Amino acid sequence: MWRNIARSAAASSLRRSRRFSTAIPGPCIVHKRGADILHDPWFNKDTGFPLTERDRLGLRGLLPPRVISFEHQYARFMESYRSLEKNTLGQPDSVVSLAKWRILNRLHDRNETLYYRVLIDNIKDFAPIIYTPTVGLVCQNYSGLFRRPRGMYFSGKDKGEMMSMIYNWPAHQVDMIVITDGSRILGLGDLGVQGIGIPIGKLDMYVAAAGINPQRILPIMLDVGTNNQRLLEDRLYLGLRQPRLEGEEYLSVVDELMEAIFTRWPKAIVQFEDFQMKWAFETLQRYRKKFCMFNDDIQGTAGVALAGLLGTVRAQGRPLTDFVNQKIVVVGAGSAGIGVLNMAAQAASRIAGNTGASPNHQFYLLDKDGLITKERKNIDPAAAPFAKGPGEIEGLREGASLLEVVKKVKPHVLLGLSGVGGVFNEEVLKAMRESDSTKPAIFAMSNPTMNAECTAADAFKHAGENIVFASGSPFANVNLGNGKVGHVNQANNMYLFPGIGLGTLLAGAHFISDGMLQAAAECLASYMSDEETQNGILYPSIDSIRHITAEVGAAVLRAAVAEELAEGHGDVGPRELEHMSKEETVEYIIRNMWFPIYSPLVHEK
Numbered sequence: 001m002w003r004n005i006a007r008s009a010a011a012s013s014l015r016r017s018r019r020f021s022t023a024i025p026g027p028c029i030v031h032k033r034g035a036d037i038l039h040d041p042w043f044n045k046d047t048g049f050p051l052t053e054r055d056r057l058g059l060r061g062l063l064p065p066r067v068i069s070f071e072h073q074y075a076r077f078m079e080s081y082r083s084l085e086k087n088t089l090g091q092p093d094s095v096v097s098l099a100k101w102r103i104l105n106r107l108h109d110r111n112e113t114l115y116y117r118v119l120i121d122n123i124k125d126f127a128p129i130i131y132t133p134t135v136g137l138v139c140q141n142y143s144g145l146f147r148r149p150r151g152m153y154f155s156g157k158d159k160g161e162m163m164s165m166i167y168n169w170p171a172h173q174v175d176m177i178v179i180t181d182g183s184r185i186l187g188l189g190d191l192g193v194q195g196i197g198i199p200i201g202k203l204d205m206y207v208a209a210a211g212i213n214p215q216r217i218l219p220i221m222l223d224v225g226t227n228n229q230r231l232l233e234d235r236l237y238l239g240l241r242q243p244r245l246e247g248e249e250y251l252s253v254v255d256e257l258m259e260a261i262f263t264r265w266p267k268a269i270v271q272f273e274d275f276q277m278k279w280a281f282e283t284l285q286r287y288r289k290k291f292c293m294f295n296d297d298i299q300g301t302a303g304v305a306l307a308g309l310l311g312t313v314r315a316q317g318r319p320l321t322d323f324v325n326q327k328i329v330v331v332g333a334g335s336a337g338i339g340v341l342n343m344a345a346q347a348a349s350r351i352a353g354n355t356g357a358s359p360n361h362q363f364y365l366l367d368k369d370g371l372i373t374k375e376r377k378n379i380d381p382a383a384a385p386f387a388k389g390p391g392e393i394e395g396l397r398e399g400a401s402l403l404e405v406v407k408k409v410k411p412h413v414l415l416g417l418s419g420v421g422g423v424f425n426e427e428v429l430k431a432m433r434e435s436d437s438t439k440p441a442i443f444a445m446s447n448p449t450m451n452a453e454c455t456a457a458d459a460f461k462h463a464g465e466n467i468v469f470a471s472g473s474p475f476a477n478v479n480l481g482n483g484k485v486g487h488v489n490q491a492n493n494m495y496l497f498p499g500i501g502l503g504t505l506l507a508g509a510h511f512i513s514d515g516m517l518q519a520a521a522e523c524l525a526s527y528m529s530d531e532e533t534q535n536g537i538l539y540p541s542i543d544s545i546r547h548i549t550a551e552v553g554a555a556v557l558r559a560a561v562a563e564e565l566a567e568g569h570g571d572v573g574p575r576e577l578e579h580m581s582k583e584e585t586v587e588y589i590i591r592n593m594w595f596p597i598y599s600p601l602v603h604e605k
């Protein structure tokens with residue numbers, strides 16, 4: 001399978017330029033009339049309602065007489081967006097970012113078709129606003145910014161009521177749900193109910209990248225309290241003013257919500273997002289065989305990081321079998337860091353041909369207390385497999401600092417998932433110049449931008465121009481002088497979670513297996529050509545996110561078919577899925593992507 005990587009990469013640039021077809025829209029049934037339609041962002045077309053539709057739906061007289069085309073509405077929005085950019089020039093970044101978020105959010109609340117069209121067409125400009133980094137700022141200020149609710153809010157006070165509450169959601173069908181308890185929002189910590197911005201942003205990416213119909217997505221906030229004292233004292237705070245539920249009390253609330261969700265929508269897929277580590281692992285283990293769910297921070301991140309790690313081997317011009325010899329230092333032993341090491345260890349064993357040799361020999365794991373060794377007291381069971389034994393690391397003690405580890409190990413890769421901005425400081429980055437790799441890789445994956453382990457500019461300045469660099473939030477490419485450019489990759493789980501969700505949905509799989517996740521990672525790893533990786537380009541541009549997602553979705557679907565987990569979706573049964581070639585599967589996925597165009601609305605009582 002790894003052998004296929006180079007071959008399929010060669011064809012990938014061709015596939016990427018493919019345009020997405022937009023079929024003539026079928027009618028959309030609406031059970032409302034008149035002003036109720038104008039106030040519903042799923043159906044509203046603003047001034048775009050044709051006159052005949054205005055007559056049929058009781059809208060005549062409720063809008064100015066002139067009909068404005070979709071293209072004209074689009075141009076008008078982009079014009080106001082560009083003038084906002086001009087008018088806020090020179091103002092602090094946070095002010096500009098929030099102003100941009102507000103104008104997009106107002107459109108989201110008013111007219112979803114137009115909103116998703118501008119999002120899809122301008123994803124490179126708008127992803128940093130609706131997703132990381134600005135979504136972090138929005139969550140920090142959510143109670144003050146709140147104007148209208150979006151998604152559903154369940155709280156610890158709703159115990160016993162969730163089964164009936166879930167029926168308050170107006171859509172009959174829901175395909176994709178993203179749920180958080182707000183306990184670890186990006187690298188910003190416990191933000192309680194304000195964390196709802198994350199499921200909203202992730203689901204926006206589902207619509208933009210995977211073409212999930214926005215009427216079938218559902219962001220959920222499970223508010224079990226917060227341990228953030230500042231929020232508890234904030235008079236504007238909109239969540240429960242109590243410490244977080246713990247232990248069995250906590251689990252019983254999550255159990256009840258999961259039962260309610262899958263009772264109403266047995267075929268939905270649930271993505272767990274930004275749960276603190278103990279609950280991230282516990283809930284994944286508790287639910288993954290029972291419900292169709294995955295944890296994006298553990299499993300999505302792992303696949304994206306693995307694709308990047310394999311890319312760094314190719315960047316060095318080495319065969320993939322060399323992956324087992326790469327020395328990888330992971331900084332951050334949380335849900336993301338340990339998820340990455342687990343998947344990297346599995347890949348190393350596969351590549352080594354399951355020789356039985358210790359697969360994590362070359363991995364070094366640090367947390368806030370430094371290097372984790374077997375001498376660590378109360379070691380977390382999830383970190384234990386990666387703790388170094390006394391004989392393995394001569395000259396390095398339990399709790400050794402990052403600088404000591406980098407100087408001693410001379411790693412090929414330094415990967416940060418610590419949530420701590422700047423831990424890859426000047427000394428650490430300079431020490432990476434002594435790396436045993438010809439192209440040392442630095443992955444500063446923590447979000448948002450302020451929490452990145454280092455900036456792109458500092459990485460190239462201190463660690464040298466021949467590094468490969470990736471960050472979780474976007475940075476601009478770095479001008480290295482003499483016409484040279486330091487390429488900045490965005491190593492973010494956005495490259496995988498939309499395809500994992502879409503592939504699972506169209507497969508009709510009842511759970512998400514390791515094989516499906518592995519297929520997603522391998523697909524991303526094979527997306528770039530050898531030439532691109534050797535130029536330090538490990539991930540595709542976000543501009544091609546729909547195409548990447550189609551490929552990843554197809555890989556996930558085919559893995560589900562191969563494991564006999566696919567039960568089919570809609571009219572397409574498991575037999576038909578089985579008979580689809582790889583190309584036909586990609587086509588099938590693309591055909592099932594929703595694309596924002598105005599559909600004729602047909603009223604039904």
Ligand SMILES: NC(=O)C1=CN([C@@H]2O[C@H](COP(=O)(O)OP(=O)(O)OC[C@H]3O[C@@H](n4cnc5c(N)ncnc54)[C@H](O)[C@@H]3O)[C@@H](O)[C@H]2O)C=CC1
Pocket residue numbers: 184185186187188276277296297301304331332333334335336337366367368369370416417418419420423445446447448451471472473491492493494
């Ligand atoms: N780029 C991406 O796609 C993703 C990025 N992340 C980012 O990763 C970060 C961590 O996420 P989780 O693992 O879920 O959090 P977590 O809270 O479970 O783990 C954080 C870990 O970092 C360690 N740490 C804290 N301070 C440290 C220091 N000074 N030096 C070394 N280690 C230190 C902690 O001990 C802990 O082991 C967040 O900032 C998040 O935004 C998470 C998922 C995906």
Ligand SMILES: CC(=O)C(=O)O
Pocket residue numbers: 132185186187274296297446447472492493494
């Ligand atoms: C990207 C993401 O999932 C995180 O930073 O938590």
Ligand SMILES: [Mg+2]
Pocket residue numbers: 186273274296297
């Ligand atoms: Mg996350």
